Amino acid sequence: MSNSLQEKVLKQFFIPLAWLGISILGAFLAGAVLILLVGVNPIEAYASLIKGAFGSKYAISETLVKATPILLTGLAVAFAYRAKLVNLGVEGQLYIGAAAAAWLGLFSFGQLPGFIVVLLVSLGVFLAGGLYALIPGFLKAKLNVSEIMTGLMLNFVAMLYVSYLVEGPLRLPRSVIPRSPNIEEVAQLARILGGNFRFHSYFLVGVGLAILIFIIFYRTTLGFQLKIVGEGERLARFAGINVPVIQIVAMVVSGGIAALAGYGEVGGVHRYLLAEISPGFGYYGLVVAFLARMNPLGIIVSSLFFSVLLGGAETMQRTVGVPVFLINIIQGLVLFFVVGLESYRRKLEKRKLL
Amino acid sequence: MSENETLLKLEGITKRFPGVTANEKIDLELETGEIRCLLGENGAGKSTLMNIIYGLLQPDEGKILVKGKEVKFHSPRDAINHGIGMVHQHFMLIPTFNPVENVVIGKGGTRKIMPDIRGAEKKFVDLAKKYDMNLNPKTKIWQMSVGEQQRVEILKALYHGAEILILDEPTSVLTPKETEHLFKILRALKEEGCSIIFITHKLWEATTISDKITVLKQGKVIDTVETKSTDAKSLSWMLVGRKEIQKIEKKGGIEGERILEVDNVWARDDKGLDALKGISLEMNRGEILGLAGVAGNGQRELAEAISGLRPVTKGKIKLKGKEITRCNPRRIQKMGAAYIPEDRIHCGAGQNLTIKENLILKKYYREPFSRKGFLQFPKISNHCANLIDDYNVVCRGAETLGKQLSGGNLQKTILARELDAEPDFIIAEQPASGLDIGAGEFVQNQLIKSRNRGAGVLLISANLDEILLISDRVAVIFEGRIMGVMEADQVDIGIIGEWMLGSDGGKKNAEKETESLEEEKVQ
Ligand SMILES: Nc1ncnc2c1ncn2[C@@H]1O[C@H](COP(=O)(O)OP(=O)(O)OP(=O)(O)O)[C@@H](O)[C@H]1O
Numbered sequence A: 001m002s003n004s005l006q007e008k009v010l011k012q013f014f015i016p017l018a019w020l021g022i023s024i025l026g027a028f029l030a031g032a033v034l035i036l037l038v039g040v041n042p043i044e045a046y047a048s049l050i051k052g053a054f055g056s057k058y059a060i061s062e063t064l065v066k067a068t069p070i071l072l073t074g075l076a077v078a079f080a081y082r083a084k085l086v087n088l089g090v091e092g093q094l095y096i097g098a099a100a101a102a103w104l105g106l107f108s109f110g111q112l113p114g115f116i117v118v119l120l121v122s123l124g125v126f127l128a129g130g131l132y133a134l135i136p137g138f139l140k141a142k143l144n145v146s147e148i149m150t151g152l153m154l155n156f157v158a159m160l161y162v163s164y165l166v167e168g169p170l171r172l173p174r175s176v177i178p179r180s181p182n183i184e185e186v187a188q189l190a191r192i193l194g195g196n197f198r199f200h201s202y203f204l205v206g207v208g209l210a211i212l213i214f215i216i217f218y219r220t221t222l223g224f225q226l227k228i229v230g231e232g233e234r235l236a237r238f239a240g241i242n243v244p245v246i247q248i249v250a251m252v253v254s255g256g257i258a259a260l261a262g263y264g265e266v267g268g269v270h271r272y273l274l275a276e277i278s279p280g281f282g283y284y285g286l287v288v289a290f291l292a293r294m295n296p297l298g299i300i301v302s303s304l305f306f307s308v309l310l311g312g313a314e315t316m317q318r319t320v321g322v323p324v325f326l327i328n329i330i331q332g333l334v335l336f337f338v339v340g341l342e343s344y345r346r347k348l349e350k351r352k353l354l
Numbered sequence B: 001m002s003e004n005e006t007l008l009k010l011e012g013i014t015k016r017f018p019g020v021t022a023n024e025k026i027d028l029e030l031e032t033g034e035i036r037c038l039l040g041e042n043g044a045g046k047s048t049l050m051n052i053i054y055g056l057l058q059p060d061e062g063k064i065l066v067k068g069k070e071v072k073f074h075s076p077r078d079a080i081n082h083g084i085g086m087v088h089q090h091f092m093l094i095p096t097f098n099p100v101e102n103v104v105i106g107k108g109g110t111r112k113i114m115p116d117i118r119g120a121e122k123k124f125v126d127l128a129k130k131y132d133m134n135l136n137p138k139t140k141i142w143q144m145s146v147g148e149q150q151r152v153e154i155l156k157a158l159y160h161g162a163e164i165l166i167l168d169e170p171t172s173v174l175t176p177k178e179t180e181h182l183f184k185i186l187r188a189l190k191e192e193g194c195s196i197i198f199i200t201h202k203l204w205e206a207t208t209i210s211d212k213i214t215v216l217k218q219g220k221v222i223d224t225v226e227t228k229s230t231d232a233k234s235l236s237w238m239l240v241g242r243k244e245i246q247k248i249e250k251k252g253g254i255e256g257e258r259i260l261e262v263d264n265v266w267a268r269d270d271k272g273l274d275a276l277k278g279i280s281l282e283m284n285r286g287e288i289l290g291l292a293g294v295a296g297n298g299q300r301e302l303a304e305a306i307s308g309l310r311p312v313t314k315g316k317i318k319l320k321g322k323e324i325t326r327c328n329p330r331r332i333q334k335m336g337a338a339y340i341p342e343d344r345i346h347c348g349a350g351q352n353l354t355i356k357e358n359l360i361l362k363k364y365y366r367e368p369f370s371r372k373g374f375l376q377f378p379k380i381s382n383h384c385a386n387l388i389d390d391y392n393v394v395c396r397g398a399e400t401l402g403k404q405l406s407g408g409n410l411q412k413t414i415l416a417r418e419l420d421a422e423p424d425f426i427i428a429e430q431p432a433s434g435l436d437i438g439a440g441e442f443v444q445n446q447l448i449k450s451r452n453r454g455a456g457v458l459l460i461s462a463n464l465d466e467i468l469l470i471s472d473r474v475a476v477i478f479e480g481r482i483m484g485v486m487e488a489d490q491v492d493i494g495i496i497g498e499w500m501l502g503s504d505g506g507k508k509n510a511e512k513e514t515e516s517l518e519e520e521k522v523q
C-alpha cells in the first residue's frame, strides 16, 4: 500500500514538476537567444530579472502582491475544470469582486472588529462573483450553452461596469484618474510586512484556499461528484448525480474564488477601485492553472513563477534595456515548451521509455 | 490458398504494463488465407497483442515480420500501409458521417485536403457488392444497426487494402443471424486470400470459422492447434484447465409479489423519435424475465426509462408497488434497483476513473463510504479489495484505471458494483458480453442467485440462447412494442423468431397495416 502511495506521489507530483522545470529551462534558453538578438547579455538580463523579483524586501513583497490575484483566479479555473467546465470568465468575476468590495467597503461598519468586517466583505464579494458566474453556469447546465463563450463575453460587461462605477456613482470627486474613494479602514486587508509594503493577507488566504480545494478534490464527496461529472455527463447521471446542480455549483464557487482576487486588489493593494483594476490577472490565472495541470497545490508554485516573470520584467527593462514584451514572449515560450514537452512525454510513455 | 506462405510472423513479442506482463515472448505465424482464432480468458492479453500488430501499442521486445520483412509500426497508419486492418470491439466511426465519408476522411483515412469522395464511393459500393454486404453509402452511421456499423468497419479496412484483418470480439455485439452473415463475409474474404485474426469467447464460433486456434493464458501462448483436430471440450480444458463450473439450480416456486409494472409506456430515443410505443410488462419477485429482440428496438430506452435516466412521455412505471415514473435515478437506485448497461464505455464505467472510484460510483454518499461529506478511504479500500476478490477482477490493484483494464475485467467491475448490494430488481443488458467462459457462467449464477433470494431480473439480450438459458419467461420486443410473452418451458423458437422480426401470424400485421394507412392519411 505504502509502496503504491510512494509511486503515486512520485508520479503525480515529482515527475510533472521535473518536466515543468525542463520546460521552463528550455523557455529561458530560447529567450536567451532572443535577448542576445537585441544585443544584451542574457546572463545579465536574467540576473536583473531575478534581482527585480527578489532583490529587496520591497521586490519580494511586490512579487507576492502580483502572485495573489493570479493564484486566486488560477484556483478558480481549476475548481470549475474539475467538472470539465472552462471558466474563461474569471477576469470578469474578478472585476465584479472588485466592484463589490468597493461598494461594501464604503459602508460604515460601526464598532465591528476588523476581521469580522473583512470576513463579511469577503463573503459578500464571494457571493457577488458567484452570482455573476451563475449566468454562464446556469446557461450551461440548463440549456447547454457553451460556458466558454458566455464567460468570455461577460468579462467585457464586467470591465465596462467597473468603468461606469468609477466614473459615475462611486467616483471620488475631483480625482484626476477616475477612482473610487478609499474604502473604510476596517474593510482594508492587513499589510503584513507593514504599511510600506503592499504584501497583504489575501496571499495567505490564497494558499489556504489551495490547500482547502486540494482536500475538497481528493477527500470529499463534492470533489468526487465534480470529478464524475467531468468524466462524462452520461456516467454522472447513471451514478445518480444531479448533473446541472453540480455544474452550477462548480461555476458559482469558481466565480466566487475569482471575485476574491478583486477584493485582494481593492482591499489590499490599492485601497480603492479603479477602472484598470486588473491587467489581465484572470488570463494569467488560466495559464498558471493549466501549467499546474489543475493541481491546486501546483498552482501556488506556477502563480509564483509567473509573478516573478511579471515583477522582474520592469527591472530588466530599466537596468539592462530589454523591452518588457520580451518577457511576454518568454511567458509564451514557457507555455509552448510545456505543451510541446507534454506531448513528447506522452509519446515516450507510450513507447515505454519512461 | 495454393502456396501457404507466411504472411505475418511474430517473434518473442513481450509487452509489459506497470505491474503486469500482458504479453510474454509470444510467437505466432499467420499464413495467407488463414482464419486464426485467438482464445483466452479475460485479461489474457489478446487485445494487447492485436493492438501491437495494428501499431497502436509498441512492444517492449520482439519482432514483427510482414511477408518475411521486419517492420516497426509507430502508429496504425504504418500498419495500414503494410496491409493490416483492425475492427475494434468499440467502433471508431464518426456517427454523423456516412460510411464513405468515414472511410475516406475518418480515422486512418486520407490527409488530403480535397479527397475524391465520388471515386471513393464507387470503390466502396463495388467492395460492398463483392462481399454481399448490403449497405447504403448515404445512410449516416448513427442510423445504422451495430451489425451494419461493423460491416462499415470491415469495408473501411478492405478499402485501405487490408490483407490481414483483425477482429476483436466482433460477435459479442451481434445477433446469431448477424454472426452468420459475418462468417459468410469472412469466408469470402478468405477465398480472396485475406488472412483473418478473430478473437472470441465462444468456443463454437472458434471451431466453426477458424483454420487454427491459438490459446493464450496470462500473456503466454499455451498452444496452437488445427481446428480440425480439436473440439470444444478439449479447448475449454485448455482454456480453463478444469471442468466447467457447477451451475446453480433455480429454486422454483417462489410465488413473489409484483415487483415491476410497466403500463403503456412511451419514450423517445436520442434523436427525439418514439422508441417505446406503449410498452406494458409485469414482473414478479423471484423471476427472471428475458427480453429478446434485435438490438435497437427500444431495449436501451426501456432500461433507461425504468432506471429514471430517460423521461417517460406517456404511461406509468411502478417498482415494488410505488410509482417511479418521474423519479430521479438516485431515488430508484435507493429503492433497490440495479442496472448493468450495455454501453460500458460511456455509461457503465469511467475510463479515467480508478477501479475504486468505479466501484463506489453509486454509493460514495452513503455510510460507511463517506461521513459528513468526507470520503472514508480505509473503508472504501477494504470494500473494494473484497469486491475485486469476489468478482475475480484481474488487475494490478484498486488504483488501476478503467481504460487499463481488459474488456472483460471492466465488465466484471461493473457487475461487482451493481450486484454487490443485493438489489431487489436488476436490469441486465447483455451482462455476459465480453466475458470469458468462466466469468460468463459466474454472472449467470449470480443472476440466478439473485432470483432465488427473491429479486426480479430483467435480462435484456439480442442473443436468444443466453436468454433461454436462465429465464423463467421470455418477452419479445420489436419497434418499441412487446410482441408477446411466453413461459420459458413452453417456448416455441419459431414463434419467438417471428416476433423478433415483427410478425405475429396474421393478426398484428393487419393492425400494422391499418396503422400505416392511417399514417398516410395524416400525411
Ligand atoms: N493501457 C494499459 N495499462 C495498463 N495495463 C493494461 C493496459 N491495457 C491492458 N492492460 C492489462 O494487460 C492485460 C491484458 O489485457 P488485454 O486487454 O490484452 O486482455 P484481453 O485478453 O483482451 O481480455 P478480454 O477478453 O477481457 O478483452 C490485463 O491484465 C490488463 O489489465
Ligand SMILES: [Mg+2]
Pocket: B046, B047, B048, B168, B406, B407, B408
Ligand atoms: Mg480484449
